[in-house]
Amino acid sequence: MGFSNLQFGVADTDFCRVLAISSELPIVDWQLIRFGVISEEEARRRLLETVSPLDGRAVPLASALDFFAAQDYFARLPLPVFDNSAMDGYAVVASSCRKGARLRVIGEQPAGPDRKLRITRGEAVRIFTGAPLPQGADAIVMQEDVTRGGREISVNVDVGAGDFVRRRGCDLAKGQMILATGERIRAATVALLASQGFAEVTVGGETTAAVISTGDELVKAGEELEAGQIYDSNSTLLSALLRQCGVSATVVEHCRDDRQSLGHAIKRGIKNHVLIISGGVSVGKHDLVKEMLGELGAEIEIWRVAVKPGKPFLFGNIGECFVFGLPGNPVSAFVTFLQFARPAILRMMGAANLDLPQVPAKLAGDLTNDSDRPHYIRGKVEHGKFTPVGRQESHALFGLSQANALLRVAVGQSLKSDEIVDVQIWD
Numbered sequence: 001m002g003f004s005n006l007q008f009g010v011a012d013t014d015f016c017r018v019l020a021i022s023s024e025l026p027i028v029d030w031q032l033i034r035f036g037v038i039s040e041e042e043a044r045r046r047l048l049e050t051v052s053p054l055d056g057r058a059v060p061l062a063s064a065l066d067f068f069a070a071q072d073y074f075a076r077l078p079l080p081v082f083d084n085s086a087m088d089g090y091a092v093v094a095s096s097c098r099k100g101a102r103l104r105v106i107g108e109q110p111a112g113p114d115r116k117l118r119i120t121r122g123e124a125v126r127i128f129t130g131a132p133l134p135q136g137a138d139a140i141v142m143q144e145d146v147t148r149g150g151r152e153i154s155v156n157v158d159v160g161a162g163d164f165v166r167r168r169g170c171d172l173a174k175g176q177m178i179l180a181t182g183e184r185i186r187a188a189t190v191a192l193l194a195s196q197g198f199a200e201v202t203v204g205g206e207t208t209a210a211v212i213s214t215g216d217e218l219v220k221a222g223e224e225l226e227a228g229q230i231y232d233s234n235s236t237l238l239s240a241l242l243r244q245c246g247v248s249a250t251v252v253e254h255c256r257d258d259r260q261s262l263g264h265a266i267k268r269g270i271k272n273h274v275l276i277i278s279g280g281v282s283v284g285k286h287d288l289v290k291e292m293l294g295e296l297g298a299e300i301e302i303w304r305v306a307v308k309p310g311k312p313f314l315f316g317n318i319g320e321c322f323v324f325g326l327p328g329n330p331v332s333a334f335v336t337f338l339q340f341a342r343p344a345i346l347r348m349m350g351a352a353n354l355d356l357p358q359v360p361a362k363l364a365g366d367l368t369n370d371s372d373r374p375h376y377i378r379g380k381v382e383h384g385k386f387t388p389v390g391r392q393e394s395h396a397l398f399g400l401s402q403a404n405a406l407l408r409v410a411v412g413q414s415l416k417s418d419e420i421v422d423v424q425i426w427d
C-alpha cells in the first residue's frame, strides 16, 4: 500500500481503506480527500447550478439554425393568410357545379395580387395554386376534371363546397404560439418565422469556446509519426462535438505536458466562455491540468465523477470562463462531453431541453454492470434494436465510430436480451 495512516493524521485504518477503494488508487493524498468522487446526478446538478444562460441577441433568420429562441414568438398572421386555391383549375360555386354542368369563364386569377374577381352560379374563374379565391366562389375544380371549349368549361365531376380550398387560418391562428423560449430553431422553424414576416430572431447568447489537447505523445494529423507517438484525435472530436452544439471553437491547440506551455495555453483559452481541455486530468505524474488551473486561480467545482468511462472529469471556472477537463482517452472524452459539457453549454446557449434524445430499443444480448460505476455502453440502434459495438474500453475509438447510441447500465444492473431499454442517441 502506498499510503500510511500518518498521511491522514488519523488512526482509523478502515477510513484509509475506504478512501483507497473509492478512489481505486494505491496512493491517496489530500486532493483525493477534498474531491470525493461524486455521482453523475450530483455533477450535473452542480454544473447546471453554476452556469446560466448568456444574454440573448438578434440574428438574421438565415443564421439562426440550431440556436435557441430567447423569447416566445406568436403568430402575427393566420396561415394561410387568405382563402386560396390548392390546385390549378377553376374557382366555382359548388351548388351550380354538378357533373356535366357548363360554366362561363369570366376571368383569370393567378397567384399574386388579388384581382378582386367575383362570380355567381354558372360562372367560373381560371385559377392557380396559391391564388386568392374570387368572391362568391366556394370550391375549386381541378383543371384535369374539366373540358375547356373557348370561354366555357364543362365539369366532369361532382363538386362539393370547400373542395380544394385552403381556408384562411386553417393551419395556424393569429396569436398562436409558434416558438417557445429555449426551443431549438430548426429548418422548419426558420421557415415558419419567415412566413410570419420575421426577418430576425432573438436567440441565446453566442458561446465562444477553446479546445486544448494535452499530451507529449500527440502529433497533428499530416505530420510524421515516430515511435511512441499517436495522432491527436480529441481536438477534432471535441471541435466536432462543439459544432453539434452550435459552437465553433475559436482556438484549437495542442500543448505538451509541461507547466509552462499548459499555463500559456490555458491563459489564452480562458478568453472564451468555455475552455475544454483534453487529457492530463487524472492522477498521473504528468497530469498537470488540475494543478495548473489551481495556480491560475481556478475554482474547481468537480473533479472525478462515478461514471465509466470518464471518471477523472473536471469542471471549474477561472473568472468568467468555465473549464471542462476531459480524460484523454477518446471514448472518455466523448462520453463526458455528452453527459456533462453538452448540457452546460446548451444551458449557456439558452436551450430548454438539455438531454440527448432517448429512444426505446430492444437489447440484442444480456448485459451486466459489475463495476462500481454506471457504465455507458456504446452501440448501434437500428430498426429498434440496440447492439453493443466494438470493445467497451475507453481507448477504443473504432467501436465508437460505428456506434450511434449510448446505453447507461447502472451499478449492479443486469439487463436481459430482448428487454426494452432507453438509449441515448446522438446522430
Ligand code: AMP
Pocket: 213, 214, 215, 217, 218, 230, 231, 232, 233, 234, 235, 278, 279, 280, 281, 282, 284, 287, 326, 327, 328, 329, 330, 395
Ligand atoms: P490522459 O488523460 O492524458 O492520461 O490520456 C489518457 C489516454 O488518452 C492516453 O492513452 C493518451 O495517449 C490518450 N490521449 C490523450 N489525449 C489524446 C488525444 N488528444 N487524442 C488521442 N488520444 C489521446
Ligand code: MG
Pocket: 214, 215, 216, 257, 279, 280, 286, 328
Ligand atoms: Mg496525457
